[in-house]
Amino acid sequence: MEVTINQEANKTLVVLNGRIDTTNADKFQQDIAPLLQGEKPDIEIDCSGMEYTSSQGLRIFLMLQKSVMARQGQLVLMHIKPQVKEVFDITGFSNIIKII
């Protein structure tokens, strides 16, 4: 799992590559820690390279969503693969995290 974070003006662009599973979820949580700071964050995450997520990854996405909302910001997941999207659909996460 690789996380790349780029700050462009007021927008934070994130690119995820690889798999989020039980072996690397802790590292993923550390990697996205910078996204948990700052007022009114505007975060776009390119998920086109995310091949898999387990519930360990989902809990981190939910934590991020809660953090972003508490700071009156917004979070968007883009280009999510159909199989991963299904995991978000089954768990109701598609309704609480914006996916385009």
Added chain:
Amino acid sequence: MRKLFNPIKDKSGEIIEFLMSSPDMPADEGLQFKIRLSIEETVENVVRYAYEDSVGWMEVGTELDVSGLLLTITLKDAGKPFNPLDSPDPDITLSAEERPIGGLGLFLCKQLMDEVVYRYEDGCNILTMTKNISQAQ
């Protein structure tokens, strides 16, 4: 295909890869995705919680029925009795603020597999998960 892992502390990855490398696994990537996720959630649950200090064993196996269409994955451990099917399903209609963090793993497994059955027998937890692998997904 069957294998005993002892001890299981920090062995989740190895146990998952053993099951996924079974010749019983379907070639279809969509099916593999769902099966892997179900295996990961249930194996991880045993490795983390079955034994208080994580020192204990786990036997895992895969099996195809005579038709070759029904894949069954079995997980067995001698940890504390725990029926994962007793856990309440998460309320997926709640808002992000209301949703508790966690509690999704076993729910995903139940949704992704066709049948999940638990029994406690001779001091062991035995979980069997079945998936019809005849259709690409």
